Amino acid sequence: MKIIIICIIAVVVVACLYTVVHRILINRATIMLRRRAQETTDAAVNASLQKLLGWDRFLNSQLVADVWGKGVLAFEYHFDGNEKRDTKLTPQNLNEQLGKYANAHQLTAVNKSFSVFRVTDWWQYEGVLHIDVAYILNEATAEYVADLKKLKQHSK
Numbered sequence: 604m605k606i607i608i609i610c611i612i613a614v615v616v617v618a619c620l621y622t623v624v625h626r627i628l629i630n631r632a633t634i635m636l637r638r639r640a641q642e643t644t645d646a647a648v649n650a651s652l653q654k655l656l657g658w659d660r661f662l663n664s665q666l667v668a669d670v671w672g673k674g675v676l677a678f679e680y681h682f683d684g685n686e687k688r689d690t691k692l693t694p695q696n697l698n699e700q701l702g703k704y705a706n707a708h709q710l711t712a713v714n715k716s717f718s719v720f721r722v723t724d725w726w727q728y729e730g731v732l733h734i735d736v737a738y739i740l741n742e743a744t745a746e747y748v749a750d751l752k753k754l755k756q757h758s759k
Contacts, residue, residue, distance in 0.1 A: 633673055636741075637666065640676040643710070644738045647720055648680055651700035655691045667735055674743030677723060681733045694722045694734075701736070712739040723751050 641664055649661050664678035698721065704710075705719035712719045717739045724735035739745050 636674075637676060640738045640740055641666070641678055644676070644678050644720065644736055647701055647704045647708075647710075647738075648678075648697075648734075648736055650704050651697055652692075654700055655696055664736075674741055675737075675747045676740055676744045677735055677737040677747060679733060679735050681731050683730060683732070694725045697734070697736075698722050713741050713745050714739070717745055717748065721748050723748060 645662070645664055648664070652658065652660075652662070660682070662680045662682060664680050667675065667677035667679055698718070701720035701722070702718055710719045719739060721737045721739060722734060723737045724733070726733050737744050737748050739748060
């Protein structure tokens with residue numbers, strides 16, 4: 604009887620250890636992917652804004668809320684909205700420049716039906732322009748962009 608109880612306890616301990624180690628490794632891989640994707644997206648957005656606005660600033664992004672899911676690679680940029688002095692800076696123009704950047708750097712999306720980068724949101728609040736850009740490198744981000752598209756279609 605004691606041997607059976609010891610075996611059951613051993614199985615439970617091994618299962619718990621496996622779960623903890625597996626979670627740690629998955630979280631670490633997700634963080635590494637997010638960090639690389641954020642660096643790539645920052646470079647693309649800054650190069651695109653430099654072409655559109657001719658400025659030499661470097662914007663750093665913040666991760667869009669984890670509400671959308673752990674694997675979503677969407678990043679927010681914000682700067683003084685008054686700096687966009689002319690009409691060259693539009694979501695369409697930024698998407699176009701991001702596409703050119705992706706082609707020049709041979710970046711690919713998870714699915715050929717998606718562009719590599721997509722401006723997913725654009726708003727101005729208290730003089731600060733907020734721009735959300737998704738790097739469609741994985742299925743979670745592709746689903747996020749598709750869901751946002753559906754939401755925008757239903758809200759019209």
